Amino acid sequence: MSIQFADGYKDDQILLCSKCGNEYMHHNLVNVGDFLGDDLSIQFWCENCNATRWLEFRQHKGYTLVQWCDHGDNAVPKSNPDATPEDQF
Numbered sequence: 001m002s003i004q005f006a007d008g009y010k011d012d013q014i015l016l017c018s019k020c021g022n023e024y025m026h027h028n029l030v031n032v033g034d035f036l037g038d039d040l041s042i043q044f045w046c047e048n049c050n051a052t053r054w055l056e057f058r059q060h061k062g063y064t065l066v067q068w069c070d071h072g073d074n075a076v077p078k079s080n081p082d083a084t085p086e087d088q089f
């Protein structure tokens, strides 16, 4: 799933749903995966198709890697399997 954007206001870009391409995405939960903060995930849900996806940021050898991950509704990313959705705020 590639990360796609639409033109926003001035220099902003609008994050698009990875499933349907809709512009109305809402961030919902945040998960910091380990004590070093090398993994950070933000859960989004789409107002149009109700898909729930995590936008994951990982640090690897100086790179910052970003990808969409589908862990299912209210699922927790693999980087923090002990957390519950309620723990993630």
Ligand SMILES: [Zn+2]
Binding pocket: 017, 018, 019, 020, 021, 022, 046, 047, 048, 049, 050, 051
């Ligand atoms: Zn959607």
